[in-house]
Amino acid sequence: MSDPRSPKPAADPAAWQTATRLVRGGLSRSPHCETSEALYLNSGYVYDSAEEAEESFDGTRERYVYSRFRNPTVTMFEERLALLEGAEVCRATASGMAAVHAALLAQVRAGDRVVASQALFGSCLWIVADLLPRYGVEIELVPGADLAAWERALSRPARCVLIETPSNPSLELIDIRAVADLAHAAGAVLVVDNVFATPLLQKPLELGADVVVYSATKHIDGQGRCLGGAILCSNQLLTDVIGPYLRHTGPCLSPFNAWLLLKGLETLDLRIARHVENAQALAEVLQGHKAVERVLYPGLSSHPQYALAQRQMTGGGGIIGFEVKGGKAGAYALLNRLALVDISNNLGDAKSLITHPWTTTHQSRSPEEKHRMGIGEGLLRLSVGLEDIRDLKADFAQALDGLAG
Numbered sequence: 001m002s003d004p005r006s007p008k009p010a011a012d013p014a015a016w017q018t019a020t021r022l023v024r025g026g027l028s029r030s031p032h033c034e035t036s037e038a039l040y041l042n043s044g045y046v047y048d049s050a051e052e053a054e055e056s057f058d059g060t061r062e063r064y065v066y067s068r069f070r071n072p073t074v075t076m077f078e079e080r081l082a083l084l085e086g087a088e089v090c091r092a093t094a095s096g097m098a099a100v101h102a103a104l105l106a107q108v109r110a111g112d113r114v115v116a117s118q119a120l121f122g123s124c125l126w127i128v129a130d131l132l133p134r135y136g137v138e139i140e141l142v143p144g145a146d147l148a149a150w151e152r153a154l155s156r157p158a159r160c161v162l163i164e165t166p167s168n169p170s171l172e173l174i175d176i177r178a179v180a181d182l183a184h185a186a187g188a189v190l191v192v193d194n195v196f197a198t199p200l201l202q203k204p205l206e207l208g209a210d211v212v213v214y215s216a217t218k219h220i221d222g223q224g225r226c227l228g229g230a231i232l233c234s235n236q237l238l239t240d241v242i243g244p245y246l247r248h249t250g251p252c253l254s255p256f257n258a259w260l261l262l263k264g265l266e267t268l269d270l271r272i273a274r275h276v277e278n279a280q281a282l283a284e285v286l287q288g289h290k291a292v293e294r295v296l297y298p299g300l301s302s303h304p305q306y307a308l309a310q311r312q313m314t315g316g317g318g319i320i321g322f323e324v325k326g327g328k329a330g331a332y333a334l335l336n337r338l339a340l341v342d343i344s345n346n347l348g349d350a351k352s353l354i355t356h357p358w359t360t361t362h363q364s365r366s367p368e369e370k371h372r373m374g375i376g377e378g379l380l381r382l383s384v385g386l387e388d389i390r391d392l393k394a395d396f397a398q399a400l401d402g403l404a405g
């Protein structure tokens with residue numbers, strides 16, 4: 001609604017294009033009229049009267065009461081991300097794992113069934129495979145690309161389905177629309193971990209998902225500065241199920257980190273365009289090198305699910321999986337020869353980062369589990385950064401040329 005004292009017409013955020021949403025979405029200025037988002041580092045709030053305090057708790061008055069529940073800086077981040085995603089509502093969390101944990105644990109109870117794709121980020125797999133069964137939840141893991149396996153698993157009722165597409169680190173894709181239809185027929189809520197695709201390259205809610213979760217630590221911050229996470233869903237699911245769980249268990253995002261993440265969102269589209277452009281170019285270079293065994297990148301026509309990638313993503317993303325000849329020894333030789341690219345288990349950073357999942361992010365899983373997830377001893381996961389592509393190509397050329405084979 002427009003302010004009667006202001007000559008400026010009211011803007012309509014729902015009509016904005018993506019770049020405008022990223023820069024201005026959710027902005028709520030204080031009476032001091034600051035340009036950039038204000039940082040509210042307070043934990044509590046005060047009331048003008050005892051009656052106002054009472055009304056704030058009985059639901060007749062909507063306002064901030066405690067920063068574990070809501071905080072103005074965090075709200076700006078949540079509203080900006082919801083506007084970007086096209087979700088009714090967003091709640092920010094302290095990390096991506098807090099988001100995945102709350103999205104699942106808020107929904108399940110003893111005796112329920114949860115079905116998940118088997119190629120998951122290490123800690124997501126721990127929550128599903130190790131934690132949920134402790135509370136009497138039956139779990140089933142499905143090879144993500146196998147639709148017949150999804151049909152079998154979801155021929156019985158389930159409470160929740162969790163998928164990650166593209167998967168970490170094997171870059172396997174899952175048909176979101178097909179799994180959403182099967183999940184709904186089984187009475188399940190579909191939760192999609194959309195970290196690898198980012199909110200710009202894939203829109204799970206438009207494809208039938210009910211909940212989208214992010215590690216904002218990755219591309220949304222994108223500059224290695226802070227941890228954060230987010231849950232996006234319908235108003236009803238938030239009010240009835242996820243909201244009370246968050247309010248009373250307290251995995252809330254720090255206002256300072258929300259402020260950093262708001263700044264991250266302002267440049268997300270610019271950065272993702274460069275990440276994708278660099279990754280596509282590097283994937284092509286790797287694929288053409290004689291020391292490279294195979295490359296997994298959704299933007300390459302050699303990806304086994306290239307047609308699905310074209311259908312549900314608008315770019316291949318910033319992460320490449322690849323194997324060099326010589327298994328683990330070959331992989332280590334490459335890691336130790338790279339001069340510019342850092343060895344790091346993090347991803348989605350401005351700096352290019354590379355890791356050996358078998359011995360780092362997925363070290364605690366058994367060899368059988370790793371093979372089932374598509375992780376071989378020679379697999380490397382490269383998070384392509386924002387450096388000049390000429391420098392990245394040169395670094396890989398010198399490192400690969402020096403490998404035997």
Ligand SMILES: *Cc1c(COP(=O)(O)O)cnc(C)c1O
Pocket residue numbers: 095096097098100121123124164168193195196214215216217218227228229
């Ligand atoms: C990093 C990551 C997470 C966990 O996020 P944190 O912010 O590290 O807690 C979950 N899922 C995927 C796919 C990730 O890459």
